[in-house]
Amino acid sequence: MISSIRIGACSPRRPALALSVQSRLAFHLPSRRRVHSAENPFANLWQKRHLNVRESHKLLDVSVSHRAPTETPSKAQPTSRDPKAISSQDFAEAPQTNRATQATTRSKETLPPAPKWPCPHLTDAEITEHLVPLYTKGWTIRTRTLKDPQTETPTPELAKKFLFRSPKGATAFLRGVDYLADLEHHHPETKTETEPERGCTVDLAVHTHSAIRPSNQPGESVDDRSQPGVTLRDVRYANLCELLFAIHVARNQGLRGECVKDPARQPATAAELEALRTPAFDGAE
Numbered sequence: 001m002i003s004s005i006r007i008g009a010c011s012p013r014r015p016a017l018a019l020s021v022q023s024r025l026a027f028h029l030p031s032r033r034r035v036h037s038a039e040n041p042f043a044n045l046w047q048k049r050h051l052n053v054r055e056s057h058k059l060l061d062v063s064v065s066h067r068a069p070t071e072t073p074s075k076a077q078p079t080s081r082d083p084k085a086i087s088s089q090d091f092a093e094a095p096q097t098n099r100a101t102q103a104t105t106r107s108k109e110t111l112p113p114a115p116k117w118p119c120p121h122l123t124d125a126e127i128t129e130h131l132v133p134l135y136t137k138g139w140t141i142r143t144r145t146l147k148d149p150q151t152e153t154p155t156p157e158l159a160k161k162f163l164f165r166s167p168k169g170a171t172a173f174l175r176g177v178d179y180l181a182d183l184e185h186h187h188p189e190t191k192t193e194t195e196p197e198r199g200c201t202v203d204l205a206v207h208t209h210s211a212i213r214p215s216n217q218p219g220e221s222v223d224d225r226s227q228p229g230v231t232l233r234d235v236r237y238a239n240l241c242e243l244l245f246a247i248h249v250a251r252n253q254g255l256r257g258e259c260v261k262d263p264a265r266q267p268a269t270a271a272e273l274e275a276l277r278t279p280a281f282d283g284a285e
């Protein structure tokens with residue numbers, strides 16, 4: 001570890017500072033440095049200083065170790081340099097002490113692998129496994145007409161209002177949200193509002209445009225069944241946003257408010273979720 005301190009690179013005027021930066025690198029990076037290159041999809045957030053090293057590794061840990069089974073690394077090749085070979089074991093030595101880490105550990109249970117296109121609407125079992133835990137974190141299903149309320153059936157979407165101490169905290173969160181959107185090829189709608197008494201809120205909603213509903217009758221093609229809706233891609237994206245938010249909570253910028261409890265907007269089955277497509281329920285906040 002000491003060998004990685006390059007005294008020669010220290011500024012002669014500020015040796016103490018340079019040494020402390022170098023030793024920080026020495027203590028934090030050696031075993032992890034390799035994943036902070038092109039191999040780490042979150043390296044970009046780290047390089048732009050939107051996340052620190054440990055925070056970006058938390059996101060990496062969860063997103064990589066929960067890819068689809070076909071993409072999951074084989075345990076037989078633990079030394080592979082393939083980025084897909086990175087697993088949660090690589091970060092087992094990270095101390096599990098702060099709130100962000102605890103949130104990461106919990107989210108591992110609910111972050112599904114990214115499904116392939118086109119994605120089916122959520123099933124009853126997926127709603128129980130993935131949506132219900134999100135409801136306890138303040139997520140709801142709401143509906144919105146995307147274009148013409150006269151002719152169009154409202155689309156359900158997965159939504160949450162995140163609360164921040166200041167617009168600065170909200171903006172930092174939004175940068176991460178945008179980055180995750182590019183990474184996941186999944187783009188949410190966001191709206192930021194500053195409320196003098198309460199701080200700043202980021203309202204985030206996401207749905208899958210080309211989702212596939214279950215078949216109603218024999219012989220229906222996939223094209224016939226194409227209907228925007230809520231899928232595992234949205235669940236996955238929501239959980240990644242939760243992880244990002246946990247980091248901002250740990251930084252004392254994000255605020256965990258009262259969780260919304262609204263059974264009408266927190267359907268427990270696919271049929272209940274579908275029932276929200278009626279115009280009576282339309283009305284984005």
Ligand SMILES: C[C@H](O)[C@H](O)[C@H]1CNC2=NC(N)=NC(=O)C2=N1
Pocket residue numbers: 185186187188206207208209210
């Ligand atoms: C092919 C491409 O990945 C898709 O068009 C993506 C783009 N971003 C998206 N974002 C969201 N929110 N839903 C989608 O269905 C979606 N589709």
